[in-house]
Amino acid sequence: MLRLSGLYRYPLKSAVGEPLHEAQLDALGVLGDRRWMVVDAESGRFLTQRLLPQMTQLKARWQGAEQLLLSAPGMSDLSVALPTLQAELRGVIIWRDSLRVPDAGDAAALWLSKFLGRACRLVQVPSERARQVDTAYAEVGDKVAFADGFPLLLIGQASLDDLSARVGRPLEMLRFRPNLVIEGAEPYAEDGWKRIRIGSLEFRVAKGCSRCIMTTLDPQSGVRSADREPLATLQRYRQHDGEVYFGQNLIADGVGLLALNMPVEILE
Template sequence: MLRLSGLYRYPLKSAMAEPLREAQLDALGVAGDRRWMVVDAASGRFLTQRLLPQMTQLQARWQGAEQLRLSAPGMADLLVAVPGEQAELRGVTIWRDSLRVPDAGEAAARWLSQVLGRDCRLVQVSEARARQVDTAYAEVGDKVAFADGFPLLLIGQGSLDDLSRRVGRPLEMLRFRPNLVVEGAAPYAEDDWKRIRVGTLEFRVAKGCSRCIMTTLDPQTGERSADREPLTTLRGYRQREGEVYFGQNLIACGSGELALGMPVEVLE
């Protein structure tokens, strides 16, 4: 039987994962997931572990619905309020999308600039300001917060186990930053899924997730694999048209609750 064995959110894009036992889903995916983002102060372009591996050491945790707690080694924690209606709007760029979103203020900017060693700002997005998901794979009205392209990412535990065997050492699931992990399926079975149900919630499988250099970072230490694994191995058998794929992007067909252990059913 297939079941939900892992459930994660990432309150701040490219910061530490937050393991969950249960979660609410809203119009943008897991409630509170990737609603905050660090951007370059001058250009507004999004910043991630691809450029700043030290972001692996940055923790962000929601404190209720109106505050975020930021933590990093050697720094006092900082509480940041969700920007109000009067907050300054900042133009930001994430991949090909440009949007205007509220800036979280000077204290957060100073704190993050000290941690990351460059001038940056913290921004936040609400459902009203969220981006349209690529309509080549989604319907008009499907929205995403600050995730790269889709509101949810699913990975089969069997796929990671197979990849670990090929690489020759255990790999951490969090290298791949999924929201949902499903166990009980054959390796890469999720490649062929089109619709699934988890508990009572249905999801459309939009497309495979193309992978980048971030997968070579140890999620605990931020150190990059000297052998560029697991990307090197993935290129050997999971590459097509110049992209390497691992995991599947999902879009939820409504809102509701998820919890670890829920059954997963392949509908199509």
């Protein structure tokens, strides 16, 4: 039987992931997932582990629904309030999207700039300012917060196990930053799914997730693998049209609760 064996949230884009036992889904995916983002102070362009591997050591955790707690090695914890309706709006760029979102204030900017070693700002996206998902793979009205392109990412546990065997060492699931992990299917079975149900919630499988150099960063230490693994192995058997794919992007049809060990049904 297929079951939901992993459930993760990433409150701050490209910071440390958070394993969950259960999670509420709203219109943007897992409630509180990637609603905050670090941007360059001058250009407003989004910053991630691709450029700043030290973000693997940056932790952000929700404190209720109105506060984010930032912590990092060598830094005192900082509690950041959810920006108010009167907060300054900042123009930001994430991939090909440009939008204006609330800035979280100078204290958070100074804290992050000190830790990351460059001038940056912290921004937050309220649901009414979320981005439209690419309509080549989604419906008008499907929205995403600060995730790269889609509200949810799913990976099969057997797919990771197969990749680990090919690489020759165990790989951490958090290296690939999924929201949902499914156990009980064959390796890469998720590539052929179109619609699934987890508990009472239904999901559309939008497209495969293309992978980049971030997968070569150890999620605990931030050290990049000298052998470029697992990306080098993925390129040998998971490359199509110049992109390397691992995992599937999802869009939920509705809102509700997910919990570990819920049954998973393939609808199409």
